[in-house]
Amino acid sequence: MASLKRSVGSDPLAANISSKVYVRSTKSGKVQKIVREVYLRQDIPCSSKLCQSCLKVTPRDAAGRQIPFVLSEAPAGTSVFPQGHYLVPDTNAFLSAMDLFEQSSAFYDVIVLQIVLEELRNRSLPLYNRLVGLTKSEDKRFYVFFNEFRLETHVAREEGESVNDRNDRAVRRAVAWYGEHLARTKAKKGPAVVMLTNDRDNLRKAKLEGIHACSLAEYVKQLKDGDRLLDMIPDTEDRDAIKEKRPNELLYPEYLTMSKMMTGVKSGLLHQGTFNVSPYNYLEGSIRVPAFPKSLIILGRENINRAVDGDLVVVEVLPRDQWKEPSTKVIEEQAITRNENPDAEGDDAVSERERKALQEEAKRTQSKTTEGHAQPTAKVVGVIKRNWRQYVGHIDQSSVIQSAQQGQKQDTVFIIPMDKKIPKIRLRTRQVAELLGKRILVTIDAWDRGSRHPVGHFIRSLGELETKAAETEALLLEYDVQYRPFPKTVLDCLPKEGHDWKVPESIDDPGWRGREDLRGLLICSIDPIGCQDIDDALHCRPLPNGNIEVGVHIADVSHFVKPNNAMDTEASVRGTTVYLVDKRIDMLPMLLGTDLCSLKPYVERYAFSVLWELTPDADIASMRFTKSVIKSREAFSYEQAQLRVDDISQQDELTSSIRALMALSKKLRQKRMDAGALSLSSPEVKIQMESETSDPIDVKTKEHLDTMSLVEEFMLLANISVARKIYEAFPQTAILRRHGAPPKTNFDELANQLRVKRGFELSIESSRALADSLDTCVDPNEPFFNTLIRVMATRCMMAAEYFCSGTQAYPEFRHYGLACEIYTHFTSPIRRYADLVAHRQLAAAIEYEAVGPGVRSRGRLEAVCKNINIRHRNAQMAGRASIAYYVGQALRGKTTEEDGFIMKIFSNGFVVLVPSFGIESLIRLRDLAEPEPEATFDAENYVLAMSGSKDLKVELFQKVRVKVMDRKDVTTGKRGVKMEFVKAY
Amino acid sequence: MPLDTSAYSLALLRVDGRRWNELRRIHAQIRTQAAADGSSYLEMGHTKVMCVVTGPSEPGPRRGTAGAGAAGASKAVAEVAVSVVVAGFSSVDRKKRGRNDKRNLELQSTIANALAASLHTHLFPHSVIQVSLHVLSQDGSLLAALINAATLACVDAGIPMTDYVVACTAGSTSTYAAGDESADPLLDLNHQEEQELPGLTVATLGESDRVAVLVCESRVQVGRLEGMLAVGVDGCKQVREILDRVVRDKGKRMVLEGTVAKGEGLEDMDLD
Known part of the structure; x- marks a missing residue:
C-alpha cells in the first residue's frame, strides 16, 4: 500500500510557506475557520533610496515597470534623532491621530507595515482609505512594507499569545529588521528607524530589545512646531484614568454588547435606526424605525445616551407611562449650559438648569398624557456605528479661564460646533489664546460614560471668525464639499490644445463620426x-x-470626459458643482466647464441633441436623439430674452422662434399642471454684490419670468424623453430620478393647522389632489399666504433621489412633484455627474458608442447614485447656508422693519418667516419683555397668549411686523440675523 | 482579516504574497492507490484533489442504455466517463451538492471532453475509461486541479495519449467595473482572488500552444483577455514541467525498486 504521507524535508519550498489561520463570524452568526496560504519571500524591497541591494530584487509588473523607491536618502531629523529617521507607527497611532500624519509640516518617510494596514482596515474603513490615499501621494513618502510576506519579518503566533501581542511583536520585528538592513548600507550614519506606539507594554518591550521607540506625544515634542501638533493627539491617559473611576461616578448607562443588540433587533424587542436631533431642541432626538409608522422620540440626555446626530443606534421603547409628547419648547444648548466648567467632570449628566427645563416640560406633558397625545418614546441602548466626522466650530469664550490665556499649559475648553445638532466638544489645547476667535476644525475622539460631553482634538484653524475666507471654507467643510484645486492627474486628461481647441474643420475627422451637422x-x-x-x-x-x-442641445461633456480616467473619477466624487453666493466650486475643470463644453455663442461646439416634431398643440409626433455640432447664435439672459419677446418691433427670425417656443412651453406647462404637477415654493432670494469688493449690498427676492419657465419646460421634456429611451435600452441599469410620494403622516401637522386656523382641507391622496387643495388655500387679503403654505408644504415632501432602474419596480419610478412616470437628469452635464452618466447611457442606447462598464454595472451605478444623492443634498444646503451668511452680511449695521409671518409656534417662542429676505428666525418670549412674560400656550388652536409684562396674543399664520437686524451672539460668536417683534397686525 | 485584492497595486504583491506570474506550490503524486488502474493525488496550494482511473474496460450493463443517439459514435472510440465528487468538508461551509448539480455536470463534461482530445480513444472501441475525481479541499482553481489530476492518473493507467493535458487559471488584478487600463494579469488564482477578480481557466496540450479548454465565467474587458490568456498558457507550460517531473521521478523509483523493468530504449536513462 502506497502511503500519501510525506516528510517535511522532502519539500524544498516548505520553509517558505506559512499559513494564516483566523476565525471569523458571518452575518448569520456562523463561525468559520479560514486557513490561508502565505508565501514568504525575500524580494520585498525596503524601498529606501539608500539601499543598493534591494534595487536588484525590486519586482516588476507585467509591463516590466518597477515601483520607484519611496523613502528619502536624507530624511528629516528630530532633536533626538539628528541623523534623520524613518517612522514605523503601529495601528493605534493611525487610529488615534490620522490627522497628524496628514500634516504637511512633519511626518514624512513613514513605513506602513502590512499588519498595521490590515488591522486598520478592520477597525475603520475610512481611516484605511485615508491611509491608502497617503501612500499614493508622492510628496508624503509613505511606503507600505509587506512584513508578513517577507521571510525575515514574518512572525508566527506562539502558543498562548494573544493576536494583539503577536501583532505588536511583528511590528517590533519589522522595526528591528529595518534597522539591521539599513545598517548594512554604505551610508555612514543611516537614519534611525523609530516605532511609534502609545502602548506602554509595547514601548517597554521595544526598549528591552534595543529598538528606537516613542509614544506619539514624546515624538511630537521632538518636532519643531511640536506644541501646535501636540493638540492633535487625543488624550489617551485621560481615558485610562476614567476607566478606573468608580461606577457611581459614571454619568451615562452602559451600552449593550453588540451580540445582545443584534439578537434584540432580530427578535423585534430593540430597534435600529439613524439618530436625528431636533433642530429646535438639542435634548430631543428622533429615530425612524421600520417597525413604527411614525418616528420614535428620544428625550433627555440620559436617554440619548451619548448618541450624536447621524449615528446608527439601537433603541429600546420605554414603558408606556414614560411616553412623552414631542417638546413644544425651544431649548438651545448654548443658552442652557452657558456657564459650565469644562474641567469639572463628576456632576450628574443632567445639570441643574437642564433639569429645570425638563421639569417644566414634564409637568406640561403630564397634564395632557391622558388625552393620548404622548408618543412612543425610546432610549438609546447602544451604538452600532458612529458617524462622526470633522466638525467646524469655535471656542466657547466663557469656558476659557482668564489666567490661562497666556500660559503654555494645556487647558480644557469647549468647542461649539457650527451645526447646532452636535453637542459641545471638550478639547484640550495649549494654544487657547491663539485659537480664541477663530474658526477651527475639530474631531470627536470618544465619549466615555464618565464625561458629560464628547472629547475631541484640534485639527487646524481656518482663520478669524467672520472673515469671508474662513466662513466660506467652514461652510465647504461642514457640507463636505471637495474644494481643493484639481490635481495634476485630472488636468492631464484635458485636451492638449487648451483654450484653442476647436471643432475640427474637416468632416472626415474622427470627432465628426456619427455627428449631425446642425x-x-x-x-x-x-x-x-x-x-x-x-x-x-x-x-x-x-x-x-x-x-x-x-x-x-446639451453640451457634449461625455466627449471630453472619458469613463474611468482621473477626471471622471474626480467628477464622480464631486458629484455636482456647488454654487455659493460669491464662489463656484466646479465639478469639472474650468477649461471644460466654461469654455470647451459650454455652448457659447458664435462658436462651433459639440452637442448632444434631442429633436422633437411637435404638433401645434405641443403633442410629440416623433423624436430622435443625436450627437451633433452646433453654433449658437446668441446667449441671452432671461431678462434680455423676455424684453425681446415683449418688444413687438422685433420681428427677426430668432425672436419669432423664441415666441413660438414660448407658446409651446405654455401648452406643455398646462398639460403638466393638468396631470397634477405641484408648484412648490421655497423662499429664494438673490444677493446683490458690489462689483469690485464683492461685498453684499442688497437682498432681493427672485423674480419669475416667463422665459424661465420656457427653458424649464423644454428641459423637463428632454429629461423625460431621455429617461424613457435609456430605460428602454437598459431596463436594469438606467440612471433615473424619482420623487417618492410623501407619507401621509408628513402632512398631518400642516393639515391640522390649516383646518383649525383657516378651515381649509388639505387632501393628499395624489399629487393632483394636493395641487388642487393648495390652490384653494388663499387668503384674499394676503397674497403671500398661499406661498407661505406652499413653503410649508414643500418641507413635508420627500427628497427626490437618483437611483438605478434595477433597484425599484416601475411604479416606484414616479416623480411625484412633476407628476410624470419616469424622469432623469440629462440637461446639465457640466454641473451634475448624473447627467454625464445619462449622456453615456443615451450614447450607448443610440449605438453611438460601445456600452461601457460604467453603463452596465449595476453595483457601480448604485454606488454612484448613493454618492451623488448625498453630494446633491450637501450642495443645496451649502448654497442655502451661503445665502444665509450673506443676508446677514448685507444687513450688517442696518436695521429695517419688515412684514413677516408666524410659521411655527412653541410654548416659549415662535418662528417668523420674512419673505423679502427669505429668512426665518425664532423670537423667544424672554426677548419680548423683561421679565419674561407669563404665557399660556393653547396647542390645540396654536395660540400663544401672553400676560404680565407684555399683553399680547399671537397665533399661527399671523402676519406680524418685525425689526430685522444683525447681531453677534456673545457666547457663540456667531453673527446671525435677529428679529425683534414690533407689532401684530 | 487580511487585505483584499485591491492592495495589489501597493507593492505588486497578491493576497498570499505571490507575484503576478507565480504559481502556487504544486505537489503531486501518482500511483497512490495500488489497486486502481491509475491513480493520482494533486495539491495546488490548498486545493487538494485525488483521481482514480478505471479502464479502459467493457461498459457496464447500466451504461449501455444511457445515450441511444450517441451509441454509434461511442462504439468506435472509448467513452471517457468522468465523475466528480466534492466532499462536504472541502470548503469552509459544509454544503451538500446533489448528484445532478449543474456546476458539477459542467465540470464533468468539460474534463471528459478535454481528456478525450488527448487520449487515443480510437484504440479502445466498445469500452469505457472511468475517471473518478474526489475534491478533498477547495481553494480556487478547482477545474484546473481536476484536469491536472486526471491527466496524471491517465498516465499512471498507461492509456496512450498525445500529450499531457495541463491546466491552470489566469486572472486580472482589477475588477471589471474598476476598468483599470494598467491591470496586470495574474497566474493561478486562489479562492479569494476567484471571488473578487475576473478569471479564466485554460488547459493546453502539453508544451504546445494548443488550447484544449478555455472557460471564462466572469466579466472582463476584452482588451485584458489576451494578456490573461498568454499568462495562463505560460502557466500551463510550467505545470507540465512539474507533472512531468513527478511522472519521471516515480518511474525512476519504480525501476530502482525493481517493481518494473527498464523499458526498451531507456538503457541510457540516468537513474540518479
Missing part, C-alpha cells in the same frame, strides 16, 4: 445673467406639414 440652425441659449457654464441651447422651426421642430 450648424445651420438658429440656436440660442437662455440662462441667468453672467452664466458661464452654458449647458443647454434651444431652437425651433416650422415644418412644411404644419408641425414644429424643436431641438434641445
Whole structure:
C-alpha cells in the first residue's frame, strides 16, 4: 500500500510557506475557520533610496515597470534623532491621530507595515482609505512594507499569545529588521528607524530589545512646531484614568454588547435606526424605525445616551407611562449650559438648569398624557456605528479661564460646533489664546460614560471668525464639499490644445463620426445673467406639414470626459458643482466647464441633441436623439430674452422662434399642471454684490419670468424623453430620478393647522389632489399666504433621489412633484455627474458608442447614485447656508422693519418667516419683555397668549411686523440675523 | 482579516504574497492507490484533489442504455466517463451538492471532453475509461486541479495519449467595473482572488500552444483577455514541467525498486 504521507524535508519550498489561520463570524452568526496560504519571500524591497541591494530584487509588473523607491536618502531629523529617521507607527497611532500624519509640516518617510494596514482596515474603513490615499501621494513618502510576506519579518503566533501581542511583536520585528538592513548600507550614519506606539507594554518591550521607540506625544515634542501638533493627539491617559473611576461616578448607562443588540433587533424587542436631533431642541432626538409608522422620540440626555446626530443606534421603547409628547419648547444648548466648567467632570449628566427645563416640560406633558397625545418614546441602548466626522466650530469664550490665556499649559475648553445638532466638544489645547476667535476644525475622539460631553482634538484653524475666507471654507467643510484645486492627474486628461481647441474643420475627422451637422440652425441659449457654464441651447422651426421642430442641445461633456480616467473619477466624487453666493466650486475643470463644453455663442461646439416634431398643440409626433455640432447664435439672459419677446418691433427670425417656443412651453406647462404637477415654493432670494469688493449690498427676492419657465419646460421634456429611451435600452441599469410620494403622516401637522386656523382641507391622496387643495388655500387679503403654505408644504415632501432602474419596480419610478412616470437628469452635464452618466447611457442606447462598464454595472451605478444623492443634498444646503451668511452680511449695521409671518409656534417662542429676505428666525418670549412674560400656550388652536409684562396674543399664520437686524451672539460668536417683534397686525 | 485584492497595486504583491506570474506550490503524486488502474493525488496550494482511473474496460450493463443517439459514435472510440465528487468538508461551509448539480455536470463534461482530445480513444472501441475525481479541499482553481489530476492518473493507467493535458487559471488584478487600463494579469488564482477578480481557466496540450479548454465565467474587458490568456498558457507550460517531473521521478523509483523493468530504449536513462 502506497502511503500519501510525506516528510517535511522532502519539500524544498516548505520553509517558505506559512499559513494564516483566523476565525471569523458571518452575518448569520456562523463561525468559520479560514486557513490561508502565505508565501514568504525575500524580494520585498525596503524601498529606501539608500539601499543598493534591494534595487536588484525590486519586482516588476507585467509591463516590466518597477515601483520607484519611496523613502528619502536624507530624511528629516528630530532633536533626538539628528541623523534623520524613518517612522514605523503601529495601528493605534493611525487610529488615534490620522490627522497628524496628514500634516504637511512633519511626518514624512513613514513605513506602513502590512499588519498595521490590515488591522486598520478592520477597525475603520475610512481611516484605511485615508491611509491608502497617503501612500499614493508622492510628496508624503509613505511606503507600505509587506512584513508578513517577507521571510525575515514574518512572525508566527506562539502558543498562548494573544493576536494583539503577536501583532505588536511583528511590528517590533519589522522595526528591528529595518534597522539591521539599513545598517548594512554604505551610508555612514543611516537614519534611525523609530516605532511609534502609545502602548506602554509595547514601548517597554521595544526598549528591552534595543529598538528606537516613542509614544506619539514624546515624538511630537521632538518636532519643531511640536506644541501646535501636540493638540492633535487625543488624550489617551485621560481615558485610562476614567476607566478606573468608580461606577457611581459614571454619568451615562452602559451600552449593550453588540451580540445582545443584534439578537434584540432580530427578535423585534430593540430597534435600529439613524439618530436625528431636533433642530429646535438639542435634548430631543428622533429615530425612524421600520417597525413604527411614525418616528420614535428620544428625550433627555440620559436617554440619548451619548448618541450624536447621524449615528446608527439601537433603541429600546420605554414603558408606556414614560411616553412623552414631542417638546413644544425651544431649548438651545448654548443658552442652557452657558456657564459650565469644562474641567469639572463628576456632576450628574443632567445639570441643574437642564433639569429645570425638563421639569417644566414634564409637568406640561403630564397634564395632557391622558388625552393620548404622548408618543412612543425610546432610549438609546447602544451604538452600532458612529458617524462622526470633522466638525467646524469655535471656542466657547466663557469656558476659557482668564489666567490661562497666556500660559503654555494645556487647558480644557469647549468647542461649539457650527451645526447646532452636535453637542459641545471638550478639547484640550495649549494654544487657547491663539485659537480664541477663530474658526477651527475639530474631531470627536470618544465619549466615555464618565464625561458629560464628547472629547475631541484640534485639527487646524481656518482663520478669524467672520472673515469671508474662513466662513466660506467652514461652510465647504461642514457640507463636505471637495474644494481643493484639481490635481495634476485630472488636468492631464484635458485636451492638449487648451483654450484653442476647436471643432475640427474637416468632416472626415474622427470627432465628426456619427455627428449631425446642425450648424445651420438658429440656436440660442437662455440662462441667468453672467452664466458661464452654458449647458443647454434651444431652437425651433416650422415644418412644411404644419408641425414644429424643436431641438434641445446639451453640451457634449461625455466627449471630453472619458469613463474611468482621473477626471471622471474626480467628477464622480464631486458629484455636482456647488454654487455659493460669491464662489463656484466646479465639478469639472474650468477649461471644460466654461469654455470647451459650454455652448457659447458664435462658436462651433459639440452637442448632444434631442429633436422633437411637435404638433401645434405641443403633442410629440416623433423624436430622435443625436450627437451633433452646433453654433449658437446668441446667449441671452432671461431678462434680455423676455424684453425681446415683449418688444413687438422685433420681428427677426430668432425672436419669432423664441415666441413660438414660448407658446409651446405654455401648452406643455398646462398639460403638466393638468396631470397634477405641484408648484412648490421655497423662499429664494438673490444677493446683490458690489462689483469690485464683492461685498453684499442688497437682498432681493427672485423674480419669475416667463422665459424661465420656457427653458424649464423644454428641459423637463428632454429629461423625460431621455429617461424613457435609456430605460428602454437598459431596463436594469438606467440612471433615473424619482420623487417618492410623501407619507401621509408628513402632512398631518400642516393639515391640522390649516383646518383649525383657516378651515381649509388639505387632501393628499395624489399629487393632483394636493395641487388642487393648495390652490384653494388663499387668503384674499394676503397674497403671500398661499406661498407661505406652499413653503410649508414643500418641507413635508420627500427628497427626490437618483437611483438605478434595477433597484425599484416601475411604479416606484414616479416623480411625484412633476407628476410624470419616469424622469432623469440629462440637461446639465457640466454641473451634475448624473447627467454625464445619462449622456453615456443615451450614447450607448443610440449605438453611438460601445456600452461601457460604467453603463452596465449595476453595483457601480448604485454606488454612484448613493454618492451623488448625498453630494446633491450637501450642495443645496451649502448654497442655502451661503445665502444665509450673506443676508446677514448685507444687513450688517442696518436695521429695517419688515412684514413677516408666524410659521411655527412653541410654548416659549415662535418662528417668523420674512419673505423679502427669505429668512426665518425664532423670537423667544424672554426677548419680548423683561421679565419674561407669563404665557399660556393653547396647542390645540396654536395660540400663544401672553400676560404680565407684555399683553399680547399671537397665533399661527399671523402676519406680524418685525425689526430685522444683525447681531453677534456673545457666547457663540456667531453673527446671525435677529428679529425683534414690533407689532401684530 | 487580511487585505483584499485591491492592495495589489501597493507593492505588486497578491493576497498570499505571490507575484503576478507565480504559481502556487504544486505537489503531486501518482500511483497512490495500488489497486486502481491509475491513480493520482494533486495539491495546488490548498486545493487538494485525488483521481482514480478505471479502464479502459467493457461498459457496464447500466451504461449501455444511457445515450441511444450517441451509441454509434461511442462504439468506435472509448467513452471517457468522468465523475466528480466534492466532499462536504472541502470548503469552509459544509454544503451538500446533489448528484445532478449543474456546476458539477459542467465540470464533468468539460474534463471528459478535454481528456478525450488527448487520449487515443480510437484504440479502445466498445469500452469505457472511468475517471473518478474526489475534491478533498477547495481553494480556487478547482477545474484546473481536476484536469491536472486526471491527466496524471491517465498516465499512471498507461492509456496512450498525445500529450499531457495541463491546466491552470489566469486572472486580472482589477475588477471589471474598476476598468483599470494598467491591470496586470495574474497566474493561478486562489479562492479569494476567484471571488473578487475576473478569471479564466485554460488547459493546453502539453508544451504546445494548443488550447484544449478555455472557460471564462466572469466579466472582463476584452482588451485584458489576451494578456490573461498568454499568462495562463505560460502557466500551463510550467505545470507540465512539474507533472512531468513527478511522472519521471516515480518511474525512476519504480525501476530502482525493481517493481518494473527498464523499458526498451531507456538503457541510457540516468537513474540518479
